[in-house]
Amino acid sequence: MENRIVAENMAQLFKRAAEQYGDLPAFATRKKELEWEPVSFRDLYNRGINLATGLIEMGIEANEHVGLFGDNRFEWILTDCGIQLSGAADVPRGRDITDTELVYIINHAEIKVAFAETEILAERIFKLRKKLPTLRTIILHDESGSVNKDFIHISEVEERGKQLRNEGDRRVEQRMDAIKPDDLFTLIYTSGTTGKPKGVMLSHANIISQMKVIPIELSCTDRVLSILPVWHIFERVFEVYTIASGVCTYYSSIRTLGDDLKNVEPTFMGSAPRLWESLHQRILKKVRESHPMRQLLFHTAYFLSKQYKSSLYFLFDKKLKTERQSMLKRIFLLPLHALRWVVVTPFYGFFNVAVLEPVRMSAGGSLKATVSGGGALPTEIDRFFNFIGIPVLEGYGMTETSPVIAVRTEDELVIGTVGPVVADTDVRIVDLETGDTLFPDENYPDNGRGLRGEIHVKGPQVMQGYYKEKELTENTIRNGWLRTGDLGMITFNNCLKILGRSKSTIVLLSGENLEPEPIEMRLTHSRLIEHCMVVGQDKKHIGALIVPDLDGLREFGIEVKTLNDAAVNDQAKKLIQSEIKKVVSPANGFKRHELIQEFALLPENFKNGEELTSLYKMKRHIIQDKYADQIEAMFNHESTRVK
Amino acid sequence: MEFTTQLLYPIDQVLLAVMIFSIMFGMGASLTIDDFKTVMRYPRGILIGFLSQFGLMPFFAYGLAVFLNLPPAYAISIILIGCLPGGTTSNMFAYFARGSVALSIAMTTASTIMALIMMPILLELYTAEFTAALTSELQLAGTGAEFVIPTGNIITSLVLVLVPVAMGMFLRAKSQVWAKTAEDTAGFMGIIVIIYLIGTAFARHSGLMLQTPIEIYIAAVCVGLLGFLFGFWMSRLFRLSPIFQRAISLETGIQNGPIAFAIILLSFAEPVQSQMLWLAILYSTFIVITSSFITLYYRRVGKFDYEIYKNTTIHNRLFGDEYVSHYPDGFLPKRIEHDPSQGFTPGQVREKKQAL
Structure with missing residues (x-):
């Protein structure tokens, strides 16, 4: 049932959703395991109007930037609604924002009014006030605790707005009517994996364009579990999309995810690769711990599913095709695959029902599809979930494109790619050195498919630019084409394949180039390794910084309490050494210069917000700076060598 | 059609016994006391399910026997199949057909117990004319024996079959982990044995499939299909919710095959035993196929509700x-x-x- 709302701006979207979906729950917050608090679309809109009126009364102008610092909770979305209805734009960041970032962002965006989720955060901002000349008011989300008189509470603003509405105040309607498509709806400062924060200006037209092109169908009967930070564009677009589709979003957290999957039984979920990795590990662990009979059943089922799906992908031309394939070969293989498909289907049918369904139950059992974004999903994990029957639709995008550029759909599910480019959007592949367009170009065979280069995007989702960074904007967007800084190619079945970050390329002393991501992905897939980063710019060979997985080490009988212990444990070193040698080997398709020659075990884990972005992407420059000594030592042969 | 050799060799009979035991044990391992309480929660559903399981199904089986003019031994076999309680297979199908699994389990539980009373009564009621026909056949052949439905033996075999169920339930009460393993292992073993039995039966009696008259096939396929169809319409008539309609439909059509094997092996002798078994094997084979298709259909139409x-x-x-x-x-x-x-x-x- 196609019923998503496409309004002309965010304010209208909230209004139309309230009219169309009324009493249905829009957002639900967890109080206890089986006690959640729903808020309906109508209540959200009505409270949003009150808040907006209160904000206007406080002097918020149209198009003003309002700070919104906090994580997923109902008040966040209420604030967003209030800000949109008042014609302003929000500047969102999570609670883990650092003081330096706070000062930079508040001053750069000239924020006068800021919302803070907790009292601790509000106090942090208050203490910085001498450095924040523009900031006038801090509004607090959290009800609990003593409210300092330096801040006001969101309910006070709402209350004041309600009073004014009752007295006939209709300024909100005027503001809503005045919103133009190119007005900003948000200004997102990207923490980025490189450099200082950049303010990405996204307009109402940008985000609304996404409502038209997202190729996933959701309706009032769906449930979405939200786990990623809402201020991040990847989660935010889903929030907006669920409002447009009448879907209820249930706020979960990493800690409660296992229970929430079981209780909410989500039909849809968006998440970062990290979550799929841990879910994958959990399922495998469960299988390993089960009765041998059940292990056998699982492996049989998985094997059959693999045969079944591989043939199916071949028959429907959904196999990853990075090179031109001869028609003759296809015609020859076609009957063989058809035969295998016919033979395997009844057995697959049985095992799918009897064995794989209970496995799917560990993810709630109702998932129709999931989207993975915010980083590359390791192929093994990708295959695993697709083979056990949870379609993972990997997508590709960035904050600058609000965010979707390409996403797989259930009909176009080519593992190893991020699917076809979404509607209304053009992608071209550009040679990094010469700047020539490789795809689409008729002068190349197959219009340039299969050639690798930098991905450039043009479409209604491309941002307005970086706030107050004219030069940077001009460097990034030329003639409407946005340079993504990612390497990719268009496959022969018209899907986009991402090949790494053009900027993370490591150039060895010998001049050989290599992409660290595929090696890292392979390594982190090991049970022994939690994180790793490949380094070696301008060195003779590459090395790896490794955060070992303590549980994994313990499984191999190495009793270590902390990462500090592990870093000096010779047994652990030996074990990981052999694991690296086994995993990153020519047998697994790695070239000679991609083999890891040195490694160091790090004494601490990477932390979210420090070494990792909120989507668990590594901030390479930060890690490189922090462990500069270890890296130097490593290449000076003081640490372990992989022989 | 006459069976010149026994359909099942002694080794097969042992295997069959093992299969029946493990399947029934697995069924017990999947049940809890709570399932009996669920029976109380759906009185309407259970009642309508009861009517279609012990009212409609035996009647259709009888109707098919008369309409297709089946030989007496086959007629008795199809009526026996019609009177069986539901098995755990239907619970799995109900799940995938987006039906109410709770109702399906409750109906399985209730019908297994009710079968102790209902099966002898229903067999007595519907098989009378066919036993008479068998007797006269036997007398023509000069054996001079009289054929009667061995009611006592049937009840005994039913009780015997319930013993592994009780054992399974006991295991479940003691350890849930072991019960789960037992359930899966039993299901897996059951499938392997049934594939083996069907395979060998077809291999040894290669001509059997071709010799079997078309009426027998029609009966074996249609008894399940009629159960699905009328189970669905009856619950729809009583305005049950769609998820209940689908559960009742599948529960009515899918019978507990292993119980049929147990009763036939323990209570009937040659020359009727092989014929009865053959029909039971055919029914068990076809019901998996038909219910798979019905399930796929229900799954599609039931998606929205x-x-x-x-x-x-x-x-x-x-x-x-x-x-x-x-x-x-x-x-x-x-x-x-x-x-x-x-x-x-x-x-x-x-x-x-x-x-x-």
């Missing part, structure tokens, strides 16, 4: 019993506007009363 049911249930699970889900006007089709599955919680009941 099941999603609504699921969503409403989860709303109540998370937001409390007082919460009532209001879908936009025109979102719910007429068919499920007054869905009984949505009138259970206090909030829903109150709202319904206010609307009236």
